[in-house]
Amino acid sequence: MGKLYVVGIGPGGYENMTLRAVKVIENSEIIVGYTKYIEMIKDLIKNKEVISTGMRAEVERCKKALELSKDHVVSIVSTGDPGIYGMAGLILEMRKDEDVEVIPGLTASSAAASIVGAPLMHDNCNISLSDLMTPYELIKKRIELAASGDFVISLYNPKSKGRPHYLKECIDIVKKYRKGDTPIAVVKNALREGQEHKLFTLDSFDDSVVDMMSVVIIGNSNSYIKDGVFITPRGYKIPQ
Amino acid sequence: MGKLYVVGIGPGGYENMTLRAVKVIENSEIIVGYTKYIEMIKDLIKNKEVISTGMRAEVERCKKALELSKDHVVSIVSTGDPGIYGMAGLILEMRKDEDVEVIPGLTASSAAASIVGAPLMHDNCNISLSDLMTPYELIKKRIELAASGDFVISLYNPKSKGRPHYLKECIDIVKKYRKGDTPIAVVKNALREGQEHKLFTLDSFDDSVVDMMSVVIIGNSNSYIKDGVFITPRGYKIPQ
Structure with a gap:
């Protein structure tokens, strides 16, 4: 059984992430995100499978993350709070029966x-x-x-x-x-x-x-x- | 030279604090806050001087924190984000020449x-x-x-x-x-x-x-x- 975490990394610097966001990312097998956000947490995700996509590929990225989460523990990451203009809404709209948890972050x-x-x-x-x-x-x-x-x-x-x-x-x-x-x-x-x-x-x-x-x-x-x-x-x- | 950190601990559970908030509290000599918020971070502030005050004693609490920060590293803590209905405003309004830094937290x-x-x-x-x-x-x-x-x-x-x-x-x-x-x-x-x-x-x-x-x-x-x-x-x- 897999799981999808929708993780807010906050403003982008490591120290303004919550302990929970760090832990969830560390415990994930696969990290999905926009290339620029992935770059911001690169020290945290060494040796992990990373799937990064370009800007405005939101639907595609969410679809991929949901698919992978059926058999893997996956984090889809974005800056700020995923619940405020972030990816949480789209993931939950597209979700069928995948196990999804939103990890809030500091909003801009x-x-x-x-x-x-x-x-x-x-x-x-x-x-x-x-x-x-x-x-x-x-x-x-x-x-x-x-x-x-x-x-x-x-x-x-x-x-x-x-x-x-x-x-x-x-x-x-x-x-x-x-x-x-x-x-x-x-x-x-x-x-x-x-x-x-x-x-x-x-x-x-x-x-x-x-x-x-x-x-x-x-x-x-x-x-x-x-x-x-x-x-x-x-x-x-x-x-x- | 002292310093005053206005620290948001987020919702109240340790794991939803930012790494920066944890570090700042750990590095402070004195912790000031409303009794109930102090209780939430008790594991983090063992062996520290703690000054807790009751509800609605906001002005008194901020005055004390500013005074102490002249010679000590002090954290005044509250839940959520101190910048949203928190203590950051009052501290900055009352500040004269004390060194103050706001550490944001997850708002409610x-x-x-x-x-x-x-x-x-x-x-x-x-x-x-x-x-x-x-x-x-x-x-x-x-x-x-x-x-x-x-x-x-x-x-x-x-x-x-x-x-x-x-x-x-x-x-x-x-x-x-x-x-x-x-x-x-x-x-x-x-x-x-x-x-x-x-x-x-x-x-x-x-x-x-x-x-x-x-x-x-x-x-x-x-x-x-x-x-x-x-x-x-x-x-x-x-x-x-």
Whole structure:
């Protein structure tokens, strides 16, 4: 009897994986994943059978992992949390009677937030700007509602070559509801090699620093920058 | 020179901590935290100085941790991700010139989601129903906007003795926007001792099983239950 683990490796650096994710991968016979993610855990999977596939081969990759899991212990790995814009959904949709377990990992917004301070301390939402599977009109509607509800907003997949102007258009929507000094953080490669971050305000925002490996976090109406740190207050009364 | 780590231990079970969180705690001289969280990591902090305080002593606890961090390496620990409804914000708000680093952990919605399937696969938001620091009118407004934007909704602090009817009222708001067969998951003590979960629909929802240790996840208009698993499709085309 085999088993399929859908494993989140978190941001990509070994030390931000959970102990459970490490253990599950170590105990697996076969590792399946997108080439780039496989590379991130290469020290952990020496001497294992590895099946890596290119980008946008998600359905094929999940099919293969499910098939193999009938007779083998298999881990299909991805960065972040497989349950948030990851592979957990597709695996469970395609599953027939295979034994599947989801191993959660640190999602990109948590990783990015920890680098710039504490921007997600209050009600917050994750919105992907990728329109591959979501109409852009719905994405913009969600931005508008999140902005009007004063949610802190984390943007996943904020920019790609095919839709360079979406991010700027979405920031313009948020501007209708928030002051110009509202903080925005751009975090690239959060908690992994190549990490960079930059803080802006709605008024000073420059989308040219943003790429597909970035997360963009927009504060709520109470967020502020203090000594280079992005804080959204939870509301505690602090004695002076 | 001391240092203060604001450490998320994740759901509470040792194996869902990150390697980095374990290492940082092991390397700290003093551990500060709410009594209940300290208990969860007791095997990790034998022979360390431990300062535990009761519930709602957040400001006092953070003040103490900051003070001690001037001359010692200190970890202030909490469950989940300290950057999401945790202690990172308060610490950074109160900080003067202390050296502070936030160590992210698995947040409750990720942990809960992994147990019931893949409910958070699309745009989603976290809303706390605690009105200790947020007016209930604003909470209800956020529920309404999130429901109308078809976000998957994770409710933190869904119920307490002082506000037993909030959850039901919020579910009633969601009902105005979603079909009666929309899945709802209640997950109690996700990925720690005492774990329990139950799936409902908007129509069958029974709030009597919910307590303060639960997270409630409400699906979007495409979410469904398949063989006891809660799935929100990301939108991939699956060959039949």
